[in-house]
Amino acid sequence: MFKKISVIFVVISAAISSWLVIHLLAISGVFLALASPIWWLLFPKKSVCLLCRAEKDGKWCWLCREKIVKSEGTTPKSLFSSVLNGFLILFFTIISLLLVYSEGRLLSYLGFPPVSKTASFIIPTKGQYLLGEVFPVKIEVTGIKTAVNTIQADLGFDPRVVEVTQVSTEGSFANIFIQKVINNNEGYVRLTGGLPNPGFSQLQGTFATVYFRGKTPGPVKIKFLPTSLVLANDGLGTDVLKDLASVSYLILPESVPVSQTPISDEPEESTTLKPTTLGEETGSTQMIFYEENVLGKSIKSQFKQNDQEVRLSIFLDGLKQFDNFILNLWGKAIGTVK
Structure with missing residues (x-):
């Protein structure tokens, strides 16, 4: 019984963590991608190569173009490597934005935020x-x-x-x-x-x-x-x-x-x-x-809703508003650049 509860807790924690990472990356991912090579130039020893950090020791890192030796550190080995790390962050940012957009479309399809009864x-x-x-x-x-x-x-x-x-x-x-x-x-x-x-x-x-x-x-x-x-x-x-x-x-x-x-x-x-x-x-x-x-x-x-329905409606409404905030933020940013 305790094992099942532990598994459920781990799954829920992973889902919440993934949601937070996706939405935070959707907001700040572009800035992190642009900052990656600049950070390497200023603080090369404090930079992190994502692939070196994720892969096991001895594996090939195609970003640094050499084998991973974690005892020597997981920093990008060159400016080119830090630029590639920036592109990798940008790739995951685009995926995150697509997921946020899909989440918003799904909530709209389900009727959230609900149209007010006026x-x-x-x-x-x-x-x-x-x-x-x-x-x-x-x-x-x-x-x-x-x-x-x-x-x-x-x-x-x-x-x-x-x-x-x-x-x-x-x-x-x-x-x-x-x-x-x-x-x-x-x-x-x-x-x-x-x-x-x-x-x-x-x-x-x-x-x-x-x-x-x-x-x-x-x-x-x-x-x-x-x-x-x-x-x-x-x-x-x-x-x-x-x-x-x-x-x-x-x-x-x-x-x-x-x-x-x-x-x-x-x-x-x-x-x-x-x-x-x-x-x-x-x-x-x-x-x-x-x-x-x-x-x-x-x-x-x-037309009365019970407390549980009201709480669920408020939560999903807030979720949809947060998605709209992210999409509108980048929509305005792209429009300003144009």
């Missing part, structure tokens, strides 16, 4: 409407810090109090819509759409407008379901939706006069979904009619 749906915060009145609920997306290309807005409501008459995409930042579902039996509406590359990158934009009609007097909660999505245009389809909003409206008992009731020229077709398709149960609200806080908006975050 997007939110916003809807009008409060309203009172007459029985039979058709009123708009504009769906907007805000907090967009990374370009997005796909939006799925799933709304739940009490079908006994209101019904959806139309979903309008006029003025939407999206120009492709692949799914539009209205289910007034279950109290559910879905609109899925987006736009091609490079996506939508403005801080806020209108996605759609849903038109409701009051059926019976009382308070009604309209809420975004957990199946709602805001996907980043990052090639991975990362969901950047931060939280889910809900809003409460009040349907007053007074009816709208027939002459003032808006009539839709193109009524939307209602598509019936199976109950298992719904993202969340949409039972009736428990709020009391005319209660002081009936109206208004509430936000509930649905």
Whole structure:
């Protein structure tokens, strides 16, 4: 048992040491390569030939072009030998940079650093409407810090109090819509759409407008379901939706006069979904009619990570940032030379 633990410890130590050497060499290897012949000229006895140091006594050193005699020291035997040592360091530096680049690409492929969840749906915060009145609920997306290309807005409501008459995409930042579902039996509406590359990158934009009609007097909660999505245009389809909003409206008992009731020229077709398709149960609200806080908006975050996931995310994020620092450092250096 102790032997297995020792082997595991050695492997982990070797992996950590290798990682440190690779990244340190990626940062300072070019300077070490340039300094090798200069150091030999200034301090020839304190210089080290890498091959003489690594190989066994009696082996041939092609850098010094003679057999290795460690009793005589492992310093480069000439300026030419120290220059070759510099080229050898430069070779390993290039390999290290390629490994750092590959590590960064792998982390990007795995989604690190993760795209921050900053997007939110916003809807009008409060309203009172007459029985039979058709009123708009504009769906907007805000907090967009990374370009997005796909939006799925799933709304739940009490079908006994209101019904959806139309979903309008006029003025939407999206120009492709692949799914539009209205289910007034279950109290559910879905609109899925987006736009091609490079996506939508403005801080806020209108996605759609849903038109409701009051059926019976009382308070009604309209809420975004957990199946709602805001996907980043990052090639991975990362969901950047931060939280889910809900809003409460009040349907007053007074009816709208027939002459003032808006009539839709193109009524939307209602598509019936199976109950298992719904993202969340949409039972009736428990709020009391005319209660002081009936109206208004509430936000509930649905996206929580446990401590272990947070620590892993922070570690991998830091690793990716360190790789970017190294690559950007040499990218700027090469650009300055050019």
